[in-house]
Amino acid sequence: MRPWILSELNYSHVRDQAPFDVAVLPLGATEPHNLHLPYGTDTIQVEAVAERACALAYERGARVVALPAIPFGTETNMMRFPLTMNLQPTTVARIITDLVDSLETHKIQKCVLLNGHGGNDLKWVLRELNLKTTVHLFLCNWYRVGADHHAEIFTKVGDHADELETSMILHLAPNLVELQKADPGTEAISRFDAVRHGWVQITRPWHLATTNTGVGDPRPATAQKGAALFELVVGRISDFLVDLAHSPIDEHFPY
Numbered sequence: 001m002r003p004w005i006l007s008e009l010n011y012s013h014v015r016d017q018a019p020f021d022v023a024v025l026p027l028g029a030t031e032p033h034n035l036h037l038p039y040g041t042d043t044i045q046v047e048a049v050a051e052r053a054c055a056l057a058y059e060r061g062a063r064v065v066a067l068p069a070i071p072f073g074t075e076t077n078m079m080r081f082p083l084t085m086n087l088q089p090t091t092v093a094r095i096i097t098d099l100v101d102s103l104e105t106h107k108i109q110k111c112v113l114l115n116g117h118g119g120n121d122l123k124w125v126l127r128e129l130n131l132k133t134t135v136h137l138f139l140c141n142w143y144r145v146g147a148d149h150h151a152e153i154f155t156k157v158g159d160h161a162d163e164l165e166t167s168m169i170l171h172l173a174p175n176l177v178e179l180q181k182a183d184p185g186t187e188a189i190s191r192f193d194a195v196r197h198g199w200v201q202i203t204r205p206w207h208l209a210t211t212n213t214g215v216g217d218p219r220p221a222t223a224q225k226g227a228a229l230f231e232l233v234v235g236r237i238s239d240f241l242v243d244l245a246h247s248p249i250d251e252h253f254p255y
């Protein structure tokens with residue numbers, strides 16, 4: 001039993017220990033990742049990051065708990081691919097709202113939404129809940145945490161099922177990678193100049209934007225690169241969790 005992972009704890013342990021200071025809610029997805037990575041890629045990654053970051057924080061005296069990962073996310077632009085499992089954005093928000101309400105009932109006042117899926121757009125949920133809960137919410141997209149070091153670790157980071165994600169799964173679950181099947185991850189370019197330059201946004205139709213859902217060439221991926229990013233990311237997130245757990249909620253919090 002790892003005492004920072006709720007799904008492994010028993011009631012006697014939870015009952016006898018003082019309330020946790022911080023809960024971490026990992027958000028994953030169920031969707032194809034090019035031809036070579038599992039549908040659970042986002043969930044595998046975010047759950048591993050949550051568990052390891054909480055472990056490191058717990059070892060340093062922070063009362064943190066990792067909640068079970070939500071294995072589904074928003075996929076409205078990827079539904080042409082079989083067995084992609086979609087939750088509408090409002091459904092994701094509703095799930096988060098109910099779980100935050102649960103945390104409030106159990107007197108946990110700090111919650112980190114640890115997101116592992118690019119299709120989840122969650123900032124608006126924080127804004128929506130801001131006046132409706134006493135729980136302080138923090139949003140972390142784990143794949144951005146080490147972005148300042150991506151160029152040192154990787155040849156070229158793409159966007160989906162790329163060298164980064166492939167390296168992570170080679171590190172975390174190598175038996176689930178069939179790298180010899182990977183397609184090069186070439187993304188089609190919009191006919192509109194404004195969209196190409198990014199000052200007009202769309203939600204990309206992935207069956208038109210990609211060949212097999214990948215964006216970014218996965219073939220230079222290695223487990224060593226995945227380990228390097230993983231250690232960087234969990235180190236940074238655990239530092240934050242320790243700070244957050246020990247920080248009193250006064251009238252200026254979080255400033």
Ligand SMILES: [Zn+2]
Pocket residue numbers: 033041042116117160161165
């Ligand atoms: Zn992914």
